[in-house]
Amino acid sequence: MIALFFVIGCIFGSFMNVVLSRKDWYKGRSRCDTCGYILKWYDLIPIISFCALRGKCRKCHSKIGVLHLASEIYMGCGFAVVYGYFQYGVMAAMIQIAAIIFLGIYAISDIKEYAVSTLYLYSGLITVALLRIAKILMTGDIQKAVLFIIAYALVYAGFVLIAKKVQNHIGEGDFDIFMLILLAVGFFNALLCTTIASVVGTILYLPLVISKKHERTKQIPLAPLLYIGYVITLVGGSFI
Ligand SMILES: [Zn+2]
Structure with missing residues (x-):
């Protein structure tokens, strides 16, 4: 369960980063900021996609900010810790x-x-x-x-x-x-x-x-x- 909470947290962190980066995030799908490449589902797996692509866009190889990875990890950790509070x-x-x-x-x-x-x-x-x-x-x-x-x-x-x-x-x-x-x-x-x-x-x-x-x-x-x-x-x- 704690792992599930970590994953939910990561997804949330990833989502938040997009919302806070793009004012028109609700319009259409996620894209690369540089070349406009529309991200596929397998480009959006928290942490794993970032590491697999070594922090670069699949198409134009421009760098995706480390902040993106960091926000996934730290929201994941936050959610994992909060899981313990359900006992109260x-x-x-x-x-x-x-x-x-x-x-x-x-x-x-x-x-x-x-x-x-x-x-x-x-x-x-x-x-x-x-x-x-x-x-x-x-x-x-x-x-x-x-x-x-x-x-x-x-x-x-x-x-x-x-x-x-x-x-x-x-x-x-x-x-x-x-x-x-x-x-x-x-x-x-x-x-x-x-x-x-x-x-x-x-x-x-x-x-x-x-x-x-x-x-x-x-x-x-x-x-x-x-x-x-x-x-x-x-x-x-x-x-x-
Ligand atoms: Zn790109």
């Missing part, structure tokens, strides 16, 4: 699936465009918040649901205020991403996730900054790091 109930797993999908979308957008669209940010926040509230309401505890809404509304208001003050230092939307993580796994685990993301970021980017390959003034995309941190946090945790 369908609702608990749904919350984590929603969080993984949206964090995956943010990661891909952030790498591609150094920005995440507000539409995706708010869709993610609303989806995860509604799932959390639904889960609390299923226990019949209306008071707890109301307290949950008030508490998180206050936290979010605080974030909006801080975000206004530090506009130039932290990428726009990063607070929304942190808020989504907070909603999905709670305060302690959100901090843990951020810490892991910082450590991973330091390991990945420090050599680049030292060797001056990465300009220091250039922003480091935070969303992919948070995604990695989130998946690692999920491996270790059991959030309900």
Whole structure:
């Protein structure tokens, strides 16, 4: 089952990459960006097709971005990890699936465009918040649901205020991403996730900054790091 979840995740990652790359993705079949070659079904098998073609188009041999392969693998890993959450109930797993999908979308957008669209940010926040509230309401505890809404509304208001003050230092939307993580796994685990993301970021980017390959003034995309941190946090945790 865990393998099945990995495969579903890979397919999802591949699909997301296409949706985020092409504004007219719903029109017609997938094509090569360079020569327009219409991809056959066997060109669309996650990971396997990419490796078999060595990351190149079958017809014109132009390179397919490594990001495509990376998004397949990391969504696959995310889904495989979430599978373990079904033991805490369908609702608990749904919350984590929603969080993984949206964090995956943010990661891909952030790498591609150094920005995440507000539409995706708010869709993610609303989806995860509604799932959390639904889960609390299923226990019949209306008071707890109301307290949950008030508490998180206050936290979010605080974030909006801080975000206004530090506009130039932290990428726009990063607070929304942190808020989504907070909603999905709670305060302690959100901090843990951020810490892991910082450590991973330091390991990945420090050599680049030292060797001056990465300009220091250039922003480091935070969303992919948070995604990695989130998946690692999920491996270790059991959030309900
Ligand atoms: Zn081509």
